[in-house]
Amino acid sequence: MSATTITPHPRLRPAAGRAPGRVTPGNLVRSEWTKLWTVRSTRWSLLAAFLLMLSGIAIAAIRVNSHPIPAHLSSIDMSVAGYHFAELAIAVLGVMVITGEYATGMIRSSLMAAPRRLPVLWAKLAVFAAVTLVTMLVASFIAFFAVQAVVSGHGLQHAITDQNALRTVIGAAVLMAGVGVLGTAVGALTRNTAAGISSVVALLWVLPVVISLLPSSISNSVNPYLPSNAIASLASNTRAAHTLGPWAGLAVFAGYAAVLLAVAAVRLRRRDV
């Protein structure tokens, strides 16, 4: 730095009728909104997730042009197929919105500004889940209507008002927000980006593979309750064998998220940073 002139310390005088600031949930949400959009990883991860959510369109185009077209091919399921790819981007972003603070030390600034700590976590989750939900809803609806246009000449077309269509399309966006929340919970628990990402990958992607290696008598009864499989029920039109119904699936997934968040909250409250 070059020479700096010594300036008197400007006092913060509250304007007439305006109380000096204090920490409120609304203020924390505004702060977390700023934090979310002022690091590069957010835009890139959301853009990647958005584009991957649209990959169902390409899948539909390939499948309707290959013969024979499978008998039970659902254009609703194809329209949300992109979430299989997109959820990794959101899970990683979910981990990083909190571990990025630990890695850089920003968490100390955050918790000095809001020493009750838990409201910071809730504000962060609210902002991230809302942003993910809205962007993924847009992507999910675009994918649905685009897929219907692609399959229109093949007798597979569905209207959004058809049974399960709206629930599946919205469900895919809810799934994405849920996976993001799970990522943030795991990130808050591990306080470390590498550990957080590997834990969330283990939970959502490795665990189902491991379970599927077990004898089917065991795997068939365990599989539906794994977090990734449970929430997948919400975002599928056709219900396969050994899966939960959409609402039961959502409830099971919410249970996992609630437990992880509760442990993360206790840890955030108790542990030194």
Place this chain on the structure above:
Amino acid sequence: MIEITHATKRYGEKTAVDDLTFAVRPGVVTGFLGPNGAGKSTTMRMIVGLSEPTSGTVTVNGHAYREFTAPLHEVGALLEARAVHTGRSAYNHLLALAQTHGLPRSRVDEVISLVGLEPVARKRVGGFSLGMGQRLGIAAALLGDPEVVMLDEPTNGLDPDGIRWIRELLKGLADEGRTVFLSSHLMSELAQTAEHVIVIGRGRLIADTSVADLVARASDGAGVMVRSPDATRLRELLAGPGVSVRSGERELLEVHGTSSAEIGALAARHGLVLHELTPQTASLEEAYMTLTHDSVEYLAPSEEDRPLMEIAA
């Protein structure tokens, strides 16, 4: 006002802060001294609620930090460890902090200009030099116009101009009646800024006193330098119980155990010529080195062995 009462912080087997009690009063700059690893940063982290003391209490303006609903108005802190997301610009970092309290954007601009970061405010913090990072940390500390300003090693990485700037800033803040508390492992750095010092070593209080008193006490028994053409005769006259005289060169004596006034009077009575009569004073740095070097013996565990504690009520 910062009050620390019998605070102890243990990390497993290691005791970082050991039954520490002191207070930092408003209106003066209080220095916080100790060798590296003495527990200064741990103490400061307890003050802002980042670490919980294992036992004892730490309060700011009478409250535990975690109780504050507007902590940025109470305490502005610069910690030694970095506390900024490297991917964010300085402006956005300060904005996110200001927003937690609903402070206006104009306040962000104010503190940026106060610390002289305008040219780089929109650049990512990751590319900042150490000095620019310190200025950003100070800007964040002043964001809420706090009653208590606490800075951990604030001159780290600053050039001489920046150091002078910090000194002026801190004195100004103290003159406004705020509590100013800053740590350093270098006495010389604090000597020109602080009026009061708290010295710790190995997590324990060594001294809580004014800078002037610290020097006076360290100078106690430092001796008197006497230069006289009658050094040999003077030496004989000075000899007595409790008085020791050393002589490094001819005509020069170093006298311990008596005052310069008594030596002068003695010489006058015997008509001896003196060329020089100088009470020796330890430098602040020496005083500090003596204190911290001897911290182990100085700190026998009993209460009686802690006469230097001056706990402000």
